[in-house]
Amino acid sequence: xxxxxxxxxxxxxxxxxxxxxxxIMLVLLxxxxxxxxxxxxxxxxxxxxxxxxxxxxxxxxxxxxxxxxNCFIAAAIYALLGGFSFCxxxxxxxxxxxxx
Amino acid sequence: xxxxxxxxxxxxxxxxxxSESGYCCISELGELGLVQFKxxxxxxxxxxxxxxxxxxxxEEMERILWFLEKEITKAGIPMADxxxxxxxxxxxxxxxxxxxxxxxxxxxxEINSSHEALKRNLTELxxxxxLLQMIQDFFEETPIDLPDRLTFSSHSLTPSSLSxxxxxxxxxxxxxxxxxxxxxxxxxxxxNFFLRHSEIQARFEDPVATILKKxxxxxxxxxxxxxxxxxxxCEGFGLTASHSKALNHCFIxxxxxxxxxxxxxxxxxxxxxxxxxxxxxxNIQNWKTKVKKMKAIYHTLNLCSIDITQKLVIAEIxxxxxxxxxxxxxLIKGSEKSGSSLHPVLHRIESQQTPPTFNRTTSFTSxxxxxxxxxxxxxxxxxxxxxxTIITFPFLFAVMFGDCGHGLIMTLFATWMILQEGHFKRLKxxxxxxxxxxxxxxxILLLMGLFSVYTGLIYNDCFSKSLSIFASAWNVRAMFQPxxxxxxxxxxxxxxxxxxxxxxxVFSGSPYPFGIDPIWNLSSNKLTFLxxxxxxxxxxxxxxxxxxxxxxxxxxxxxxxxxxxxxxxEVTFMLALFGYLVFLIIFKWCAVPSSASRRAPSILLHxxxxxxxSYPESSDSFLYGSQVGCIVQIFLVVTALLMVPWMLLVKxxxxxxxxxxxxxxxxELVSWQKKRNSESIQHLEGDTVFLQVNMGDxxxxxxxxxxxxxxxxxxxxxxxxxxxxxxxAHAELSEVLWKMVPHVALxxxxxxxxxxLTVIFAIFAILTVTIxxxxxxxxxxxxxxxxxxxxxxxxxxxxxxxxxxxxQ
Numbered sequence: 001x002x003x004x005x006x007x008x009x010x011x012x013x014x015x016x017x018x019x020x021x022x023x024i025m026l027v028l029l030x031x032x033x034x035x036x037x038x039x040x041x042x043x044x045x046x047x048x049x050x051x052x053x054x055x056x057x058x059x060x061x062x063x064x065x066x067x068x069x070n071c072f073i074a075a076a077i078y079a080l081l082g083g084f085s086f087c088x089x090x091x092x093x094x095x096x097x098x099x100x
Numbered sequence: 101x102x103x104x105x106x107x108x109x110x111x112x113x114x115x116x117x118x119s120e121s122g123y124c125c126i127s128e129l130g131e132l133g134l135v136q137f138k139x140x141x142x143x144x145x146x147x148x149x150x151x152x153x154x155x156x157x158x159e160e161m162e163r164i165l166w167f168l169e170k171e172i173t174k175a176g177i178p179m180a181d182x183x184x185x186x187x188x189x190x191x192x193x194x195x196x197x198x199x200x201x202x203x204x205x206x207x208x209x210e211i212n213s214s215h216e217a218l219k220r221n222l223t224e225l226x227x228x229x230x231l232l233q234m235i236q237d238f239f240e241e242t243p244i245d246l247p248d249r250l251t252f253s254s255h256s257l258t259p260s261s262l263s264x265x266x267x268x269x270x271x272x273x274x275x276x277x278x279x280x281x282x283x284x285x286x287x288x289x290x291x292n293f294f295l296r297h298s299e300i301q302a303r304f305e306d307p308v309a310t311i312l313k314k315x316x317x318x319x320x321x322x323x324x325x326x327x328x329x330x331x332x333x334c335e336g337f338g339l340t341a342s343h344s345k346a347l348n349h350c351f352i353x354x355x356x357x358x359x360x361x362x363x364x365x366x367x368x369x370x371x372x373x374x375x376x377x378x379x380x381x382x383n384i385q386n387w388k389t390k391v392k393k394m395k396a397i398y399h400t401l402n403l404c405s406i407d408i409t410q411k412l413v414i415a416e417i418x419x420x421x422x423x424x425x426x427x428x429x430x431l432i433k434g435s436e437k438s439g440s441s442l443h444p445v446l447h448r449i450e451s452q453q454t455p456p457t458f459n460r461t462t463s464f465t466s467x468x469x470x471x472x473x474x475x476x477x478x479x480x481x482x483x484x485x486x487x488x489t490i491i492t493f494p495f496l497f498a499v500m501f502g503d504c505g506h507g508l509i510m511t512l513f514a515t516w517m518i519l520q521e522g523h524f525k526r527l528k529x530x531x532x533x534x535x536x537x538x539x540x541x542x543x544i545l546l547l548m549g550l551f552s553v554y555t556g557l558i559y560n561d562c563f564s565k566s567l568s569i570f571a572s573a574w575n576v577r578a579m580f581q582p583x584x585x586x587x588x589x590x591x592x593x594x595x596x597x598x599x600x601x602x603x604x605x606v607f608s609g610s611p612y613p614f615g616i617d618p619i620w621n622l623s624s625n626k627l628t629f630l631x632x633x634x635x636x637x638x639x640x641x642x643x644x645x646x647x648x649x650x651x652x653x654x655x656x657x658x659x660x661x662x663x664x665x666x667x668x669x670e671v672t673f674m675l676a677l678f679g680y681l682v683f684l685i686i687f688k689w690c691a692v693p694s695s696a697s698r699r700a701p702s703i704l705l706h707x708x709x710x711x712x713x714s715y716p717e718s719s720d721s722f723l724y725g726s727q728v729g730c731i732v733q734i735f736l737v738v739t740a741l742l743m744v745p746w747m748l749l750v751k752x753x754x755x756x757x758x759x760x761x762x763x764x765x766x767x768e769l770v771s772w773q774k775k776r777n778s779e780s781i782q783h784l785e786g787d788t789v790f791l792q793v794n795m796g797d798x799x800x801x802x803x804x805x806x807x808x809x810x811x812x813x814x815x816x817x818x819x820x821x822x823x824x825x826x827x828x829a830h831a832e833l834s835e836v837l838w839k840m841v842p843h844v845a846l847x848x849x850x851x852x853x854x855x856x857l858t859v860i861f862a863i864f865a866i867l868t869v870t871i872x873x874x875x876x877x878x879x880x881x882x883x884x885x886x887x888x889x890x891x892x893x894x895x896x897x898x899x900x901x902x903x904x905x906x907x908q
Contacts (some may be wrong), residue, residue: 005121021509022861039566039621045847067846073854 030071040062110455117444125434504556511549566618578605642820
């Protein structure tokens with residue numbers, strides 16, 4: 001059976017830290033994009049055409065929401081990565097325990 | 101609590117205890133770690149001290165332990181850590197420990213030497229084996245035209261029968277020396293020999309464990325003289341060469357047997373050595389600690405003096421007054437342990453010497469105290485700036501680092517280190533010096549992080565984006581018609597638009613409640629505003645911090661007249677010039693409305709004109725009424741200029757006057773004494789000459805102090821501008837990082853934007869930690885340190901407590 005343990009203890013710990021940070025920050029970013037925060041305006045991928053809108057802010061709002069969905073999906077990916085790192089940490093601890 | 105503001109009050113104490121209990125008492129004091137022993141035998145050399153023999157024995161044991169440790173690490177055996185940090189061993193254990201350690205040492209030496217000998221033997225035997233093999237091969241491949249009476253079998257070699265016909269010498273030589281050997285032979289024997297050589301396939305190991313290549317050679321020669329000559333040459337090259345007579349048939353079998361068995365013996369020796377080392381490795385750290393403690397105790401005993409009856413030991417120690425009872429109880433415990441009936445006596449004595457400086461610290465304050473001490477330890481009972489540094493240092497760091505996102509990460513990291521304190525302390529010996537430094541600064545890091553979150557909220561900067569916690573005070577809609585000047589045409593035709601706070605409704609009148617308005621994050625002239633704000637803020641902080649330092653130094657003045665002579669002019673100079681500057685800044689912030697912004701006077705020009713006494717005619721250049729302003733400013737500049745000669749001249753002149761008065765009185769005394777006794781005149785004259793030389797010193801010292809202070813004021817105020825410079829750098833770096841990294845992923849219109857975001861977020865995280873946290877953090881730390889260096893004092897002796905863990 002292929003061993004499930006692929007990272008060392010330090011890399012798994014880094015993975016957990018990065019994942020927690022990623023989840024928290026990306027979820028918050030997603031929320032802020034969802035409420036159409038003005039401060040994040042420059043990060044929204046609008047083009048010149050979006051300003052020729054019939055219904056003024058709706059196109060921009062739609063773009064905002066698209067970015068926020070991207071952020072939430074990335075947060076979910078980080079949550080999976082966090083779970084994987086956590087498993088690695090547990091496997092590492094078990095291996096250490098058995099050797100001793 | 102007043103104790104931490106000043107260094108502790110110290111006293112000199114004499115201890116009397118019996119010789120038998122001397123060892124135990126000192127070991128108890130060592131465990132306590134609160135006293136500093138004074139050397140009572142300063143004149144004696146190391147060899148004359150009483151306990152020199154014991155110190156030598158301890159040093160010998162240390163040497164053996166060091167050798168053992170080297171052997172253990174060479175063999176790759178892990179050493180157990182020093183277990184419970186137990187008490188120092190008593191004197192009896194010295195003998196026991198010594199015998200155990202010496203036994204291990206002897207064992208190891210024996211094993212090593214037998215290992216060497218066996219290895220050498222093995223090498224020789226192997227060489228011989230290859231030699232014989234080669235000779236055999238050689239005689240096989242070149243069939244010699246022999247007379248029939250000689251039988252020559254392919255399996256056995258009979259060199260003894262061949263020896264009657266020709267002689268040969270065979271041996272083994274290192275490959276690199278072979279060409280030289282050949283050349284020497286050629287020259288000596290003039291070519292009358294036949295040499296064959298071949299390389300040995302196996303590699304040999306030197307005692308120094310380098311791999312050698314060896315070659316086997318065989319020389320055929322005629323004549324006895326040649327044999328002698330070649331023998332000498334071989335000796336010169338350090339080889340063992342065997343002559344044909346020596347190579348016997350039986351020799352081969354013996355050799356083969358020995359070569360077969362030797363590796364086994366070698367292996368067993370190795371195993372035994374490994375066992376000895378492993379058993380030593382278990383205890384070695386403990387032994388080391390014990391030996392170190394014993395050596396420290398004997399060294400300290402050498403510092404004490406023994407009285408004539410050889411029964412009493414006298415020691416003098418410096419200790420804090422508040423710890424006297426603890427020391428007394430430790431001494432009683434020590435004397436009870438050694439089983440003596442008399443308790444040691446503590447006797448406090450007065451001394452003219454300045455005691456060493458001791459600042460009692462907890463694990464929280466110790467890191468701040470270390471920072472202050474690195475600039476210079478304060479005098480005895482001088483005001484200790486360390487408790488104030490606990491707040492000012494993290495605050496100045498935070499002004500330069502202000503970002504609440506980064507500050508939050510720093511705070512969390514420091515909190516994790518503090519919670520894992522026990523874990524880190526156990527790992528103390530294994531981790532590298534860098535993480536050790538980081539761990540010991542964990543409280544500083546925590547405070548720096550907390551303050552950074554605070555200044556980050558004020559600068560409204562979180563990973564370079566602003567947080568709109570409250571509603572912004574600016575309103576863009578009010579710029580449009582009918583309240584403002586903009587039309588649709590204006591919006592479409594201009595590249596940048598400026599919000600005018602004078603237009604009604606644009607600025608709501610009540611500014612953003614806490615921090616900088618988030619709308620500045622979106623504006624392109626953000627830096628124009630922030631630069632001016634941060635520069636002025638830095639100057640204000642600088643002047644306040646310096647004034648605070650001067651106020652603190654008030655506590656250090658011993659004589660009240662020094663306050664008048666030195667403190668008052670210093671404060672007046674500072675306040676007249678830089679205090680006025682701060683006033684101008686704050687006044688301009690409060691009093692100039694935005695409607696008058698076009699005509700607002702520049703503070704810098706204003707200040708320069710003030711110093712140069714040039715007042716132009718136009719009334720615009722004044723913040724407040726021009727007449728009053730003129731008078732006030734002239735008055736301030738003149739006052740400041742008057743302070744300089746006050747600081748420079750008044751004190752030395754007063755001292756000079758006092759000297760002259762004393763001189764006159766001593767002259768009177770001299771003339772009176774002349775009538776009585778003429779011997780003491782030379783003595784008094786010598787004194788007066790000495791006093792005059794001192795006057796020059798006093799003047800120079802005062803001049804240096806004045807210049808240093810005045811120039812220092814100006815340059816230090818300017819150097820606080822680094823607060824602005826570094827916070828600008830941090831903000832810009834943050835922004836560039838955001839634009840280059842997450843911006844790319846967030847503005848991707850592709851469908852796989854989320855995957856890109858995942859990868860790019862990881863890159864963003866790593867870059868934030870390395871560049872913004874580590875690099876910028878270190879840089880801001882360094883600059884905050886530099887701003888604190890004015891609190892340095894004259895270097896004096898720091899209290900060196902006797903504690904065996906720290907000694908030697």
